[in-house]
Amino acid sequence: MSIQKLEKQVIIKNDHFIEQAEQLKPKLFETDVEPISIVEVKRDTNIIHGWKTEFVAPASSLAKYEYGKNDSFILDFGNHQVGYFSFHIRPTGSPPDAPLKLKLTFGEMPVEMAEPFENYEGWLSSSWLQEETIFVDVLPATIRLPRRYSFRYVKFEVIDTSKKYLVAFENIQLKTVTSANINDVQTISHQDAELQKIDEVSIKTFTDCMQDVFEDGPKRDRRLWLGDLRLQALANYETFKTNDLVKRCLYLFAGVPDERGMVPANVFVAPKLIADDTYLFDYSLFFTAALHDYYLSSKDYETLVELWPTAYRQVELALQRLDEHHIVKDAANWWSFIDWQEGLNKQTPSQAVLIYTMKQAIRLAEVLRVPEKNSLEVRLEEIVEAAKTYLWDEEQKFFISGPERQVSWASQIWMVLAGVLNKEENKQLMKRLLEEKPVVAIATPYMYHHLVEALIVSGEKERAIAEMKSYWGRMILDGADTFWELYDPENKDFSPYGSYLINSYCHAWSCTPTYLIRKYDL
């Protein structure tokens, strides 16, 4: 798995934009939550990852148990949580004559309670696996762990006390944090219970990712990616309507372009705003898309005026990537995300993303009455024409991508969303896609979102609902409290990182069903 790493990254900071973003920093809502039950994990090959939890006792009974060397227990908070963990330790027996050594493991899924993190050998940093080993010199003690965790389960392992004392645990508490005001969202009462449940889990997912920026995952990466932001913002307009947080995130990206004016694929906000040295063709364009969606929802003309140059610049830079036939140049050292699908060629879906975004840019240019509108329209026509000429395989009746003429789901889906063909052609293309099922399929909920939306815009609402249920509905059946970063119903152990332990099980880009259900009245 290759990653981007720039030797030399030049950032042209825009202090005014950064200051705007700072002003919009949201306050976090805190809620005290307690565990529900003590559980144990059991092997069960019928369950995802092979592990299920079983009820042992109510969590309220915990304080009466005493634990010594090598004893352990698991607490279940009953739902996914993001927050700060604290508990009280009471020694029993003789006065404690040695420190307590205690290990805590936090997990979003039962497998994280069952399989030792020591065995993890994926290529993403093992430091994402949520655990702490602490030494407590003085007992009794109230422990407040300083880090934020994302979890449903927490395992306590008493590594050592001494021969003279045991410990009991009391007042296990979590202070959850989110910038989402749950009172701001209108609940729906869907007549379809499954869609109702999918909507609820979407909102929970979205809530837990909504921190002082829109995070991609509260367990792993915990940062602001443009691709996730675009989808979170769409979900936001249909639910919390916290438009200021979207605005903040847009200003963060606009605050740290590189010397060409390109916005990074993601930014860090601590210890200060830092642009990651990852630049993605599609993600940079999504700045324009996200500004478009923000303006449509907020009608915030002032922000549109201020951020338009940044948005337009992303399109300009993308256009520089076109070859003489107006086709996005493919290359080994070129970066566009599209999906985690193994072997996916990014050329054609990227061309589609460009078309999709240019249409939005033209709409914004229209609002702004700026002259760029005309040149964009001229280029758009060329590019759409080129796509039809060079990327459409009339024989297969599929869009093809790259030198190997790859037929992927991503290419068809994005070309439909880009509106390159007419509605009837789109409908036929989507039908063909679902029937013929090309091998280069879909790896993430992120791409699944685009599949469902492509079905909707091509008039296939029922198929869209069916696909949503067979994916997000099945995820719920497989135990999702919040929607997962990655889910392949045919290969439930799938991870692009080398281990499902490191997957994020609450991930922003999976929260879009609430948008799709509410926006399109599914």
Added chain:
Amino acid sequence: MSIQKLEKQVIIKNDHFIEQAEQLKPKLFETDVEPISIVEVKRDTNIIHGWKTEFVAPASSLAKYEYGKNDSFILDFGNHQVGYFSFHIRPTGSPPDAPLKLKLTFGEMPVEMAEPFENYEGWLSSSWLQEETIFVDVLPATIRLPRRYSFRYVKFEVIDTSKKYLVAFENIQLKTVTSANINDVQTISHQDAELQKIDEVSIKTFTDCMQDVFEDGPKRDRRLWLGDLRLQALANYETFKTNDLVKRCLYLFAGVPDERGMVPANVFVAPKLIADDTYLFDYSLFFTAALHDYYLSSKDYETLVELWPTAYRQVELALQRLDEHHIVKDAANWWSFIDWQEGLNKQTPSQAVLIYTMKQAIRLAEVLRVPEKNSLEVRLEEIVEAAKTYLWDEEQKFFISGPERQVSWASQIWMVLAGVLNKEENKQLMKRLLEEKPVVAIATPYMYHHLVEALIVSGEKERAIAEMKSYWGRMILDGADTFWELYDPENKDFSPYGSYLINSYCHAWSCTPTYLIRKYDL
């Protein structure tokens, strides 16, 4: 290895005494210390534990190295230190996109840097082994570890960063703490360089154990034991003369006797004053001895008056342990410490400790002009007589102990210190002891102290010096920066706890050579 654990412990708190102790809480002196060098550990079977360190680079060059996953290095502070550790972490490369997972291991000895703590299987709690695994979410960061460590070496192991960044370490600092004011001690210039060095290492040991109480070991147990206190106080009168700290410790013990009035063998001072549920025949008597020594040194009559009842009570309780022949009753479930020597019978050395203490109690009673003096004198005569009658083996010309008539070093040494025989007989006994070398020998510097002092009081100063050199001098040759809790020149891997990893390598009861050298003008 059995330990004391009381089902029911009744403490009769004396709030006035506890308040007195609180008032005497010393201020700690802080000094900033930096590491000297980067070292590595190498196998060398000629070295104690089989490990030596080798210089790699000056510590000042550390900041220029960059470390990634699985990289590690060891810093050497050049001498034993006790304090609070801090350092700065600077990321290099791309912006850090994952937490840093870092393991720190602190060691007093090279072996602690070389042998993994995971392999420790001793019976004392593994929680004493000094290590931390920390996750740093935001970089750069200045880390200030909240716990106090006792060490010379610290190993940094970068468990994981990510593929995108490395880390460099800067501003490695230790804030050492001690209540010893090093300016208060008069340095000596001994013509014998070996004794000079032994004196210096003693004082360093004593300094590092001198915290807000006299701790036994700053790495392991970190608490106030009566047996250690008595020896630390003796060292103190010849060096720092911080008599108020001795006074504080006496009041702490006097503050928490049990329902019979017995003081515990040790106390904890955090989160508040707590008497351990360990009671030892000899250690309780050492309260009386320690008060005796304190009064002789300080002439603090007020404290003597206030604490005399507690001191006298310890003798009374010890006397209750005598059988009809005035001999300390031996039993399997009876506790007297004396030494860690495997299989040592405690009866005769305990009888000697009683005699030793009674003589001190009589001296105090004389100062106080209290009537207990007479009864103590009567009892003392009976007990000394009984010792000669029942515990002296005329044939072997050794004191014997227990039903098996065990001839141990401890019995002879303590009987000499108790002055049961006359000076010439003592001299002969000590001579015989060193010549015949009974199997039940000496396991600790604590008992070695008593051997040397017994040689001195029986007029064998040269032998005393020779023994001191062959023990403490050899410890220095074996690499002691501070004197160790345990040292057997014939079996350098010795530990009564099942592993030398858990031994304390800076231990108060080993600091007495400075007392012996200075007090007896060796």
